[in-house]
Amino acid sequence: MSVDRIVKDISFKARAAKRHMRSLNEQIKNDALLLIRERLWKRRDVILRENGKDLEVARSQGLSSSILDRLRLDEEILKGICEGIYDVISLPDPVGKVTGMWKRPNGLLVGRMRIPLGVIGFIYESRPNVTVDAAVLCIKSGNSVILKGGSEAINSNMAICDIIREALEERGIPKDAVSLIPTIDRKAVDLLIQMDDCIDLIIPRGGEGLIRYVTENSKIPVLKHFKGVCHIYVDRYADLQMAYSVCLNAKVQRPGVCNAMETLLVHRDVAEKFLPEMIGIFKDKGVEIRGCEKTRKIVSNIGVAEESDWYEEYLNLILSVKVVESMDDAIWHIETYGSNHTDAIITDSYERAHRFIEMVDSSVVLVNASTRFNDGYQLGLGAEIGISTSKIHAFGPMGLEELTTTKFIVFGNGQTRR
Amino acid sequence: MSVDRIVKDISFKARAAKRHMRSLNEQIKNDALLLIRERLWKRRDVILRENGKDLEVARSQGLSSSILDRLRLDEEILKGICEGIYDVISLPDPVGKVTGMWKRPNGLLVGRMRIPLGVIGFIYESRPNVTVDAAVLCIKSGNSVILKGGSEAINSNMAICDIIREALEERGIPKDAVSLIPTIDRKAVDLLIQMDDCIDLIIPRGGEGLIRYVTENSKIPVLKHFKGVCHIYVDRYADLQMAYSVCLNAKVQRPGVCNAMETLLVHRDVAEKFLPEMIGIFKDKGVEIRGCEKTRKIVSNIGVAEESDWYEEYLNLILSVKVVESMDDAIWHIETYGSNHTDAIITDSYERAHRFIEMVDSSVVLVNASTRFNDGYQLGLGAEIGISTSKIHAFGPMGLEELTTTKFIVFGNGQTRR
Numbered sequence: 153m154s155v156d157r158i159v160k161d162i163s164f165k166a167r168a169a170k171r172h173m174r175s176l177n178e179q180i181k182n183d184a185l186l187l188i189r190e191r192l193w194k195r196r197d198v199i200l201r202e203n204g205k206d207l208e209v210a211r212s213q214g215l216s217s218s219i220l221d222r223l224r225l226d227e228e229i230l231k232g233i234c235e236g237i238y239d240v241i242s243l244p245d246p247v248g249k250v251t252g253m254w255k256r257p258n259g260l261l262v263g264r265m266r267i268p269l270g271v272i273g274f275i276y277e278s279r280p281n282v283t284v285d286a287a288v289l290c291i292k293s294g295n296s297v298i299l300k301g302g303s304e305a306i307n308s309n310m311a312i313c314d315i316i317r318e319a320l321e322e323r324g325i326p327k328d329a330v331s332l333i334p335t336i337d338r339k340a341v342d343l344l345i346q347m348d349d350c351i352d353l354i355i356p357r358g359g360e361g362l363i364r365y366v367t368e369n370s371k372i373p374v375l376k377h378f379k380g381v382c383h384i385y386v387d388r389y390a391d392l393q394m395a396y397s398v399c400l401n402a403k404v405q406r407p408g409v410c411n412a413m414e415t416l417l418v419h420r421d422v423a424e425k426f427l428p429e430m431i432g433i434f435k436d437k438g439v440e441i442r443g444c445e446k447t448r449k450i451v452s453n454i455g456v457a458e459e460s461d462w463y464e465e466y467l468n469l470i471l472s473v474k475v476v477e478s479m480d481d482a483i484w485h486i487e488t489y490g491s492n493h494t495d496a497i498i499t500d501s502y503e504r505a506h507r508f509i510e511m512v513d514s515s516v517v518l519v520n521a522s523t524r525f526n527d528g529y530q531l532g533l534g535a536e537i538g539i540s541t542s543k544i545h546a547f548g549p550m551g552l553e554e555l556t557t558t559k560f561i562v563f564g565n566g567q568t569r570r
Numbered sequence: 571m572s573v574d575r576i577v578k579d580i581s582f583k584a585r586a587a588k589r590h591m592r593s594l595n596e597q598i599k600n601d602a603l604l605l606i607r608e609r610l611w612k613r614r615d616v617i618l619r620e621n622g623k624d625l626e627v628a629r630s631q632g633l634s635s636s637i638l639d640r641l642r643l644d645e646e647i648l649k650g651i652c653e654g655i656y657d658v659i660s661l662p663d664p665v666g667k668v669t670g671m672w673k674r675p676n677g678l679l680v681g682r683m684r685i686p687l688g689v690i691g692f693i694y695e696s697r698p699n700v701t702v703d704a705a706v707l708c709i710k711s712g713n714s715v716i717l718k719g720g721s722e723a724i725n726s727n728m729a730i731c732d733i734i735r736e737a738l739e740e741r742g743i744p745k746d747a748v749s750l751i752p753t754i755d756r757k758a759v760d761l762l763i764q765m766d767d768c769i770d771l772i773i774p775r776g777g778e779g780l781i782r783y784v785t786e787n788s789k790i791p792v793l794k795h796f797k798g799v800c801h802i803y804v805d806r807y808a809d810l811q812m813a814y815s816v817c818l819n820a821k822v823q824r825p826g827v828c829n830a831m832e833t834l835l836v837h838r839d840v841a842e843k844f845l846p847e848m849i850g851i852f853k854d855k856g857v858e859i860r861g862c863e864k865t866r867k868i869v870s871n872i873g874v875a876e877e878s879d880w881y882e883e884y885l886n887l888i889l890s891v892k893v894v895e896s897m898d899d900a901i902w903h904i905e906t907y908g909s910n911h912t913d914a915i916i917t918d919s920y921e922r923a924h925r926f927i928e929m930v931d932s933s934v935v936l937v938n939a940s941t942r943f944n945d946g947y948q949l950g951l952g953a954e955i956g957i958s959t960s961k962i963h964a965f966g967p968m969g970l971e972e973l974t975t976t977k978f979i980v981f982g983n984g985q986t987r988r
Contacts, residue, residue, distance in 0.1 A: 171905060175929060248928075254950055260939055262949050267931070269961050352961055371786055373962040394984040401986035487589060509979050510666075511593060513685070521678055521982025530987065531680050531978060532672055543687050543770055543975040544791040545963040557961040560949060561927050564939025566812040568819035569948065 155335055159343040163350035165328035166271045166296040172326050173294050174268045178245035181292055184323040188291075189237040191319045192284065192312065196230050202311035203280065210304050222279050223304055233281050236535065240288050243534040246553045247294045250561070258567050264558040268294035270352040272555065273344050275300045275366060277358035280308040286355075287316050287330045289537050293555035296329045298351065300344060302358075303336035310334055345370035353545075357538055375546060375554075377539045379465040380410030380493035382523040385482040385508070387499035388421040394520060395498040396430055401522040402496070404437045408467050410539065411494050411516075411526040415462060415472045417482045420446070423475045427451055431473070439469045446475035462489040479504055483511050490514065492541050494526040515541060515548030573753055577761040581768035583746035584689045584714040590744050591712050592686045596663035599710055602741040606709075607655040609737050610702065610730065614648050620729040621698065628722050640696045641722055651699050654953065658706045661952040664971045665712045668979070676985050682976040686712035688770040690973065691762050693718045693784060695776035698726040704773075705734050705748045707955050711973035714747045716769065718762055720776075721754035728752055763788035771963075775956055793964060793972075795957045797883040798828030798911035800941040803900040803926070805917035806837040810844050812938060813916040814851060819940040820914070822855045826885050828957065829912050829934075829944040833880060833890045835900045838864070841893045845869055849891070857887045864893035880907040897922055901929050908932065910959050912944040933959060933966030 153161070192199065203225040210220055246266045253263035272295050274286045283301055290297035301309040309332055317327035333340045345354055348371040355375050356366040367374045384402055386395045402413035418426055423446065431441055431451045441447075442457040454473075461472040462485070476482045479497075486495050496518040497508040505519045516526040526549065528536025533551035540546040546554040571579070610617065621643040628638055664684045671681035690713050692704045701719055708715035719727040727750055735745035751758045763772055766789040773793050774784040785792045802820055804813045820831035836844055841864065849859055849869045859865075860875040872891075879890040880903070894900045897915075904913050914936040915926040923937045934944040944967065946954025951969035958964040964972040
């Protein structure tokens with residue numbers, strides 16, 4: 153079958169399944185998720201064997217060790233993936249939720265009810281655990297999902313998807329609610345993002361190149377996350393002990409992720425006191441520092457921050473440091489060079505804390521806490537399907553609720569419009 | 571200046587203004603809206619003179635009388651537009667609203683705060699009143715707006731926009747928060763929908779062709795409303811007296827709008843009793859009926875509904891009628907031919923009312939009430955900026971809240987991530 157036929161066939165089947173999906177009770181969905189968990193674990197030999205094939209191909213193609221790392225599954229990792237399914241089972245089902253109703257002067261009773269989006273197209277790279285995460289979150293939120301994973305993981309993904317589909321069918325749920333594009337043909341992505349009659353939302357997860365490509369070419373709405381250039385601003389009224397510990401955590405606890413700090417902004421009144429010790433701590437942890445002119449006047453033996461550094465998402469043990477004249481200067485910097493992702497202030501001033509919260513236009517704005525808390529679990533949403541840095545539909549970590557929308561429901565007794 | 575330069579210049583200025591806009595208190599915004607209302611009325615001579623120019627050009631180009639009708643302003647209409655501004659002033663400002671906060675196990679206090687989207691691009695046809703509506707709603711919700719109106723209304727729109735900008739400036743609000751693309755060059759739309767660095771959301775309002783064109787070519791997210799193929803299903807347990815009155819209202823009270831009924835579905839068990847009288851009533855009101863085979867067996871002297879009729883948004887005194895075998899058959903019909911806009915059931919069965927509400931995937935689903943209630947005012951949202959028939963970001967009538975999003979705000983006391 154041509155890739156064109158494959159993508160269309162899967163899309164139409166996913167759309168046909170969505171009517172069944174949206175009427176499922178939470179109990180039925182949870183039962184199916186339990187069976188999926190059981191079967192993935194029971195048939196781990198099949199999954200690991202197919203993963204072995206992927207690893208062999210990847211090795212023979214000379215792919216980097218970091219790609220091999222992300223691709224590799226073992227019993228331990230599979231166990232973690234299966235545990236993750238329990239977490240989703242324990243989350244409340246958003247579908248059917250009506251948070252309030254109101255009565256109109258003519259007696260109509262009006263409310264908003266949460267409903268699934270319909271069909272989600274999920275485009276991602278490498279990690280086979282995303283296959284399970286995406287399928288499980290979409291099932292729980294009553295959506296159909298079409299998965300297009302990275303070509304390196306095609307055998308692992310197909311094995312996982314087959315097991316999920318079998319379990320769904322055994323529980324009386326249409327197996328086409330979860331499907332995987334079974335080809336490594338890159339054309340499949342182009343075709344998928346044109347199927348606006350069938351797919352309601354595209355979620356790309358991977359490098360910035362993939363996400364930009366999908367965003368610019370899709371006819372279907374895209375929930376996107378470009379990059380995280382996260383800042384901490386150490387205010388003149390900061391508790392410096394707290395600032396050392398929060399800044400260290402934000403930079404080094406896991407430098408390769410989107411919510412790690414990339415730029416440190418320091419108020420000039422505390423710079424001379426704060427920076428020598430802070431930079432000393434960073435250097436001890438192997439962090440390369442690139443400072444502005446004023447920073448370099450205070451601390452010697454550090455690198456130079458060029459204009460381009462302020463835009464940079466290092467994802468590594470590198471930090472740019474800037475001394476600012478005022479809080480407004482810090483806010484201006486964040487607005488100009490930031491990515492609307494995650495930004496924090498360290499201060500003991502009530503007025504400044506509130507002004508920072510109000511003025512900074514990022515998906516998560518924190519006072520006296522590490523940027524690393526921008527995460528669905530950490531903020532209390534449960535499992536997340538991604539982080540949105542654009543403001544339409546969702547802004548920040550996206551959990552189950554962001555895979556739904558609301559419709560208006562209206563109860564009358566014969567009302568007509570005048 | 572080239573159209574390219576004009577669009578870029580306006581877009582950059584709108585983006586620069588958004589920082590100021592998002593920090594405005596409701597009181598300041600309401601004061602500015604009051605002044606806008608006052609000035610539009612005070613300078614009605616200028617507006618009507620410029621509108622006269624547009625009408626003259628339109629007449630000389632031989633535009634249809636319906637376009638001339640939509641284009642024409644007079645004192646009465648302007649008065650209505652100014653009254654509408656009071657309505658928006660009286661609506662609560664969504665910006666800054668935090669509906670609840672929760673505490674995490676580590677002591678972090680987390681909440682979601684409503685914030686403006688940023689810059690809205692508003693593309694519309696003909697009616698100059700939309701210029702005021704869009705500007706006023708965007709100001710109240712703390713957004714900047716770029717208006718691209720229809721070429722027929724260019725002089726009216728420029729006069730209105732100039733008055734609004736002057737009033738903003740007088741109240742200390744950047745005038746670039748509201749701007750109009752001052753050209754009839756069609757290239758302006760193409761340029762505008764590429765400015766994804768500056769504009770956060772595009773809202774097109776007009777014919778289906780314009781909306782499809784914008785949706786398919788925009789790099790920026792689009793809130794769209796294709797068409798309203800609205801149904802009423804008269805169930806076997808319907809109160810037929812109620813059904814006559816609700817169906818009549820849904821079809822004839824204002825047939826040219828998107829929430830008017832286009833197809834009537836009738837359960838076979840009541841068809842013989844219901845249809846002759848109902849169709850008689852419609853015929854008395856000048857409605858042309860196109861029936862399915864079964865309908866034509868019950869009532870003679872009516873037209874034939876072809877397959878294509880079920881997809882049709884007549885926007886006119888035409889109605890297609892179908893006898894269905896069951897409620898599931900009705901739901902299937904709505905799912906297959908409908909547009910996810912507005913659908914209603916007339917029934918006295920508790921179980922069927924709830925099943926219809928659950929199964930029908932439309933932005934507004936009603937029991938025992940006219941489809942004509944799909945409207946921001948009627949549902950209690952206040953003024954609306956449009957109706958969305960796609961599920962991303964908003965589904966159904968869009969009020970002030972749909973011109974905003976939420977960010978996470980986090981209050982800590984030194985928390986770091988483990």
